[in-house]
Amino acid sequence: MITLENVTKTFPSGEGVIRALDAVNYTFGPGLTAVVGPSGSGKSTLLNLLAGFDTPTGGRVVVDGTDLGALGEAGRADFRLARYGFVFQNYNLVQILSAAENVEFPMALAGVPARERRERSTALLARVGLAGRAGHLPAKLSGGEQQRVAIARALALEPGILLADEPTGNLDSRTGESILELLVAPARAGKTVVLITHDADVAARADHVVRVRDGRIERVEDHVPAH
Template identity: 70%
Template sequence: MTAASTPLLHAEQLSRVYPSGEGSVTALAPLTHSFAPGITAVVGPSGSGKSTLLNLLAGFDTPTTGRVVVGGTDLHALSEAQRADFRLATYGFVFQNHNLVTILTALENVEFPLTLAGMPRRERRDRARALLAQVGLENRASHLPSQLSGGEAQRVALARALAHDPRVLLADEPTGNLDSRTGERVLALLTGPARGDRTVVLITHDRDVAALADRTLRVRDGEVTLDRPEGVLVTGGGRRNPAE
């Protein structure tokens, strides 16, 4: 395995259990898995634990057991401030509801993470304009989120996620609000960089989207299995899915 293909993102005995009345609910059973570069699709019914997994991988939620290691850094050993800085430098996010800043234009939204990272104004503006052009929205650069359609807003969110060329990209239904043609364009942006050393983990209900992924994790009642294995996955019961 070359350095470029060495897994960057690891989950080690990662689990999340929530208290519920006098008992508890297991949202994610203990999971050990190395996410190889490329695209991993996460599929499963609503409420199965997909979003819990994504939130834990991002460090937005605290695991009950285990840890997330990114490039040798234990995400959950960092302070909240350190974790936020680490996310800014390493991660890109595409949320299902896009989460654009309502008072910023499309161009300013794409610029935002670059501003936080301290990139010079002219450089970040050129970068943001180029990304908007890639998602077909160069003519909507001055529009506020309220002036964009749902699909346009989602494409702006994708451009923002790619702004600082993140090593890890986490996406929740990135094509959910898009027509098929636009969805294909968005997937091309995801799959293009992912063929290098970027790690992309995306939640999807779309079988066509999942079919484009390099591997698929299926989540049901908090248990994770590999539909198309690559590497070794260990779930809560200790079951192993060997590499193909």
């Protein structure tokens, strides 16, 4: 559970202050939540705060009883490693590492033994349909394949929280659908999955749709998603 308690985020600008988020209250629970809204509405700021990449100007972000703002930067980094998985829009793969090594990377940071890392990486790449591409560098993979590696990496430590920023935005519809299936699965298993999207079809698959505009939650739609 990630709870935003009266969260405000402002940024200085030449003309004063930009209020990216304005007194937001919401709890992200198990299942798939899609965050939608126009460009500049505060979606990316919200995701950064949920992850602890940034801290609120006012209010608190609380994850299972832990106030992220009270942890300090190093504490938040350790907390993220233990609790979160991330799927970035631009994949954020390490270019000098193979697909398998990219998946192993967070496990190495967490101190998982080498043999277990290799076994888990092999299983995850097979799960995302890339068993035959494990030794390839990112530059030798298509966009869809790189996104699959990113998802395998995000799942490597079996996180309770998965955050995704436009995970299907740069992909064709067929590849995007297969990527979405990989994100839906952990949500159905009781994980908390939050994704930013501009795609109405992707939002239709979510359990909850949070509509953001001008730094505020405009409305929340809870529904039975289309599978």
